[in-house]
Amino acid sequence: MTNGDESRDAKAGVVGWPISHSLSPAIHGFWLKKYRLSGSYAALGIRPGDFDRKFSALREQGFAGVNVTIPFKERVLEHAAEITPAARDTGAANTLTFRKDGTIHADNTDIAGFARLVKSAAPDWKGRDGPVVVMGAGGAARAVVWSLLAEKVPRVFIVNRTVSKAETLCAHFGNRLEVASPGELRGIGRKVTMIVNTTSLGMKGQPDLAVEFEPGMRSAIVVDIVYNPLKTGFLKAAERNGNRIVTGLGMLLHQAAPGFERWFGVSPEVDSELHETIARKLR
Numbered sequence: 001m002t003n004g005d006e007s008r009d010a011k012a013g014v015v016g017w018p019i020s021h022s023l024s025p026a027i028h029g030f031w032l033k034k035y036r037l038s039g040s041y042a043a044l045g046i047r048p049g050d051f052d053r054k055f056s057a058l059r060e061q062g063f064a065g066v067n068v069t070i071p072f073k074e075r076v077l078e079h080a081a082e083i084t085p086a087a088r089d090t091g092a093a094n095t096l097t098f099r100k101d102g103t104i105h106a107d108n109t110d111i112a113g114f115a116r117l118v119k120s121a122a123p124d125w126k127g128r129d130g131p132v133v134v135m136g137a138g139g140a141a142r143a144v145v146w147s148l149l150a151e152k153v154p155r156v157f158i159v160n161r162t163v164s165k166a167e168t169l170c171a172h173f174g175n176r177l178e179v180a181s182p183g184e185l186r187g188i189g190r191k192v193t194m195i196v197n198t199t200s201l202g203m204k205g206q207p208d209l210a211v212e213f214e215p216g217m218r219s220a221i222v223v224d225i226v227y228n229p230l231k232t233g234f235l236k237a238a239e240r241n242g243n244r245i246v247t248g249l250g251m252l253l254h255q256a257a258p259g260f261e262r263w264f265g266v267s268p269e270v271d272s273e274l275h276e277t278i279a280r281k282l283r
């Protein structure tokens, strides 16, 4: 699908601080090359103190839109005229489109990114088949919970270091959510269809997320949205227990697709070549 020639040479990028670690330029660069588009996609490091001034200048500089990463995902909502239900409910946006009428459309594509990851890696999984455990209660947990509720998961247990944050998340999303302690996992684990890590534990330089997997939990699909390293200690432990595992890189790739389509007018494919190209950068 294309929006015509104008969008094919559009200018887009990712704003954040720090930004050098971002894989978004590599993902969009792969697609620009694959679809032979003359557009561009840049890493735009903006220091938090300079944010309002530099962010406002992006439209004048001809940007069609930007991805947004840490620490601006919440702050950009103040600038948007149209906020999708996904972004409003999670309180964060990662994909902005600068529209011709001068307004900004803000979306949170992590939700769709997680849903597509699950659909492609575990197509037989059905949300309504049973409860899910979500480790973590930060921004990514909100996106994952939104996606799980949309898939009709009957109960979502939230396990988080700071219990008050888990309680806030549960209060926000309603009565299908429940706070659980790590100690309760053993009992709950036998019933769950999926266990998802949304904490930053397991990321390069961080300790692993320690979960005591046992044979009774084997039927749960275990997902880690951390993608660097590709296979975290949490996933390795689940694999040793015999669980099916899903790595987080696919979510990163899928969350990038809606922005690319909006700015460059082509619906990009998340294929094994893209997966392998980006995975190589993490090795």
Ligand code: NAP
Binding pocket: 110, 113, 135, 136, 137, 138, 139, 140, 141, 160, 161, 162, 163, 165, 198, 199, 200, 201, 203, 225, 226, 227, 248, 249, 251, 252, 253, 255
């Ligand atoms: P965040 O809002 O800062 O939340 C961090 C979460 O990790 C909180 O639940 C926090 O618990 C927990 N945590 C951090 N350090 C911990 C520790 N030492 N022990 C126990 N829990 C700890 O971050 P986020 O935006 O949700 O991102 C979380 C992770 O998801 C990051 O690794 C990010 O790269 C990844 N992510 C991946 C994708 C993807 O596309 N694959 C998309 C989004 C995010 P407390 O509440 O107790 O602090």
